[in-house]
Amino acid sequence: MAPPAAINKAGRQRMLSQRAAKAWLMLVMGVLPDRAKYILGQSVTLFDAQLAELKTLLPSDELRTLHLQLEHDWGRFRPLLADIRNDPKLIWTASEAVLTIAHKLTQAYEKAAGSSVGRLVNVSGRQRMLSQRMAKAYYFRQMDINTAPAGEMLDTAMREFDKAHGDLKVAAATTPQIKAELALVEQQWFFFQNALGMRDAGGQRKAATDVGTTSERILEQMDIVVGHYEKLAMGPQR
Structure with a gap:
């Protein structure tokens, strides 16, 4: 696996x-349950597959240590996702632990790649994460669980997404092709911000659905952007 691909996967x-x-939170709340069940299953399967793929490119002690920690933290998070009767606070803590170590692993791959375009693979890839983090924070806040931290998480993620998009x-x-793809992200970002800002009781159900669907659309569009940066980082193909 080439370093830019490793940055993308991590x-x-x-x-x-x-x-x-x-x-998982969508299932607990009954928001688009069929779609949520599919997303959850797909996410777990893909995480497992990529964890195995990344194991084939661990050229340093730092990367090997980080990968082992990611395996450990995922091993604690994964079983919690199998039962919606689990304490949501456990989901909060476990998902944060996996995120933290996965981010360190991504940064280590970027450092190993040592290119400016490799950094853009990382930054654009992080936008995918932020699209999901905003939705996660929104649902926690709507459930009145870790309400204050969830509100702070949401506000911070929105600011970071906006800044990185501009960068x-x-x-x-x-x-120009990437700029055109980013313009499509911007359209969805407008709708997403509206849904995330919905607080009144009358519109909450629709907002919860919109957050679920729009976060997926932004993710799909940003995945295209990351793919373009990855190809650039790979250099001319012969």
């Missing part, structure tokens, strides 16, 4: 830690 593990938690648009390596 970065996707960050996203999956938040997406799995989001889907990607003006990055020297960003091609």
Whole structure:
């Protein structure tokens, strides 16, 4: 596996830690339950597969140590996702632990790659994670669980997403094609912000559904963007 692909896959593990938690919360709340069940199953399966794939590219002691820690933390988080009767606070703690170590692993791969475009693979990949993190925080807040920290998490993630989006648009390596894809993300971001800001009781049900669907659309679109940066980081193909 080439280093840019490893950055992408490790970065996707960050996203999956938040997406799995989001889907679990959707099931608990009864928000699009069939879709949520599919998202949860897909997220767990993909995390398992990528964990195995990343094991084939661990060229340093640091990467090997981080991968072992990710395996350990995922091993604690994964069983919790199998039962919606579990304490949501356990989901909060376990998903945060997996996110933290997956982010360290992604940064280590970026450092090993040592390229400016590799950094853009990381940054754009983190946008995928933030799309799911915002949804996770929103659902925790709606459930009145860890309400204050969830509100802070949501506000911080929204600010970080907005800033990184602007940075990607003006990055020297960003091609016209990538800019066009980012413009599509921007359209969904407008709708997403509206849904995330919905607090009145009358609109909460619709907002909860919109958060679920729009977070997925942004994820899909950002995945395309990450793929473009990954190809750039790989250099000309012969």
